Amino acid sequence: MYESFAVCATEMYQRKYIDFLLTHYEGLRLPFPFPVAFGFIASPILMENEGFLCLDDDGEAVGAFSYIHGTGEGNYEDRHIVQLQVAYLAETHRCTKLFLQGLHTLAEHLNELGEEVSELVFWTGTDDYTTRLFGKFAERTSIGESVIEYRVALDKLNGYLAKFKRKLP
Numbered sequence: 001m002y003e004s005f006a007v008c009a010t011e012m013y014q015r016k017y018i019d020f021l022l023t024h025y026e027g028l029r030l031p032f033p034f035p036v037a038f039g040f041i042a043s044p045i046l047m048e049n050e051g052f053l054c055l056d057d058d059g060e061a062v063g064a065f066s067y068i069h070g071t072g073e074g075n076y077e078d079r080h081i082v083q084l085q086v087a088y089l090a091e092t093h094r095c096t097k098l099f100l101q102g103l104h105t106l107a108e109h110l111n112e113l114g115e116e117v118s119e120l121v122f123w124t125g126t127d128d129y130t131t132r133l134f135g136k137f138a139e140r141t142s143i144g145e146s147v148i149e150y151r152v153a154l155d156k157l158n159g160y161l162a163k164f165k166r167k168l169p
Contacts, residue, residue, distance in 0.1 A: 005105040008051035020061035031146040063089040084122035
């Protein structure tokens with residue numbers, strides 16, 4: 001099975017991105033009411049930032065992730081910080097290699113942007129699996145009742161991914 005990541009640069013891919021994430025909305029387990037969660041899903045497309053699809057060999061969406069520049073606390077003027085809004089892989093496609101490939105795609109994209117990005121911030125649920133997974137490359141910076149915030153410097157993420165260079169396409 002072959003999967004690849006593609007930027008949602010066309011209306012067709014943007015529609016596929018939204019459809020995929022809404023189809024898998026329950027699996028996202030976003031700890032927010034639907035209107036807020038929908039904002040996390042749609043804002044990267046609506047704000048003309050970046051959304052990515054993971055496509056299988058038949059061109060079907062099997063994963064998606066997206067980000068925006070800036071933080072609410074910084075009035076979105078702190079564009080050197082990128083917020084990962086949502087990330088999801090269909091259960092049938094969850095594996096370490098594909099997860100690393102998605103992280104690599106994101107890091108490579110951020111490294112090639114015309115503007116400097118120095119940090120990535122994202123949130124997850126509080127389950128043990130995600131805590132162990134994300135703790136391998138990011139630092140927990142706050143813990144809420146149902147959500148954990150993680151931050152990682154882009155150069156630290158690049159260093160982590162360099163360990164897997166031979167395994168990535």
